[in-house]
Amino acid sequence: MMFDCAIIGGGPAGLNAALVLGRARRNTVLFDNNRPRNVVTGESHGFITRDGVKPAEFRRIAHEDIDKYGTVRRVQTKIVDVRREGLFFRLATEEGEIVQARKLLLAAGLKETLPSVPGIHDFYGKSLFNCPYCDGWELRDRPLAVIAEQEHAFHMVRVVYNWSRDLVVFTNGRFNLSAEEKSRLSRKGIPVLEQRIASLRGQHGRLESVVLEDGREIRRAGGFVAPQWTQAAPFGDRLGCARNGKGGYVTDGFGRTSVKDVYAAGDTSVVAPSQLIIAAAEGSRAAIGVNTDLTEEDF
Known part of the structure; x- marks a missing residue:
C-alpha cells in the first residue's frame, strides 16, 4: 500500500504528528517498536493537563486519540531498512513487510549511554x-x-x-x-x-x-x-540528512531536513532530551510541513 507519510517512532513527536496528519485526512502509517526511552520513568511532567502522567498511560491516551481517525495505521514493529526508490520511500519491517510512502518523518528519538x-x-x-x-x-x-x-x-x-x-x-x-x-x-x-x-x-x-x-x-x-546521546535509528544518516553541531538533523521551521521529502521531529532533530510537550509540538509542526508539501504537489 502507498501511504502519504510514514512515521518512524511512536514517542510524543511521532504520536502528535500522526494525530495532525490523521485530522488532515492523510493516509499515514506510524511504526513503533514499543521500546520508549522513558520506560524507566515513573511519571512525566511539564505537559499541561497531563502533569505527572505515567508514560504508559500517556501512550494509551494518545493511541485512543489517533485511532479515531481512520486514515492512520499504527504498526508495532521495528523498521530495519529505509531506502529511496524514485519518488517514494521503501520501508522494510523486521517481519519482512514492505511499505511505500511519499514522505518520511523521522521521530525515533535518542538512545542514551549513562x-x-x-x-x-x-x-x-x-x-x-x-x-x-x-x-x-x-x-x-x-x-x-x-x-x-x-x-x-x-x-x-x-x-x-x-x-x-x-x-x-x-x-x-x-x-x-x-x-x-x-x-x-x-x-x-x-x-x-x-x-x-x-x-x-x-x-x-x-x-x-x-x-x-x-x-x-x-x-x-x-x-x-x-548521559551521552546518540540517534536511536540510523536512517537519517543513510539517507544523507545533514547534522547540526550537536548531532541532530538540521531542520527548518516545519521539520524539513536537508533531504527532500524527509522530515525530523522531537529529540531526533536536537539530540537532547526534551519534555513531552516540546517533542509533541515539534511533531505537530513537522506534520504541518508534510501536509503543506503534499498539498503543493497535489496542486
Whole structure:
C-alpha cells in the first residue's frame, strides 16, 4: 500500500504528528517498536493537563486519540531498512513487510549511554534522572549528586542549582571542568570530586550515598546524570540528512531536513532530551510541513 507519510517512532513527536496528519485526512502509517526511552520513568511532567502522567498511560491516551481517525495505521514493529526508490520511500519491517510512502518523518528519538558507574542503572529513573525540568521539583531541597563525565557538566550543575543548593559534583575520573568553573562552583559552596566512583548505595532504587574509590562515602538522596546521546535509528544518516553541531538533523521551521521529502521531529532533530510537550509540538509542526508539501504537489 502507498501511504502519504510514514512515521518512524511512536514517542510524543511521532504520536502528535500522526494525530495532525490523521485530522488532515492523510493516509499515514506510524511504526513503533514499543521500546520508549522513558520506560524507566515513573511519571512525566511539564505537559499541561497531563502533569505527572505515567508514560504508559500517556501512550494509551494518545493511541485512543489517533485511532479515531481512520486514515492512520499504527504498526508495532521495528523498521530495519529505509531506502529511496524514485519518488517514494521503501520501508522494510523486521517481519519482512514492505511499505511505500511519499514522505518520511523521522521521530525515533535518542538512545542514551549513562556514565560508567557501577550499578547506576539500578537507580536511573527512580532517584537519578537526566532532566531537571522533568524531575527537579520532586528532588527539591534535597542533598543531590550531579554525575557528569561530559564537557557540559558545568551547565548541568548550574541548572540543577535552581532546585537544590546542596550539590556535590562527581566527574568519575574525568577532568572536564576548568579551573575557572571549579572556582565559580566553589564560591557557591559546591564541591567537585574528580575521583572515580566505586559504587552507589541505596535500596529499591533510592540513592543513599556515593562511594568513591578512595573509600569516601558521600551521603546523597538522589541526583542527576548527564548521559551521552546518540540517534536511536540510523536512517537519517543513510539517507544523507545533514547534522547540526550537536548531532541532530538540521531542520527548518516545519521539520524539513536537508533531504527532500524527509522530515525530523522531537529529540531526533536536537539530540537532547526534551519534555513531552516540546517533542509533541515539534511533531505537530513537522506534520504541518508534510501536509503543506503534499498539498503543493497535489496542486
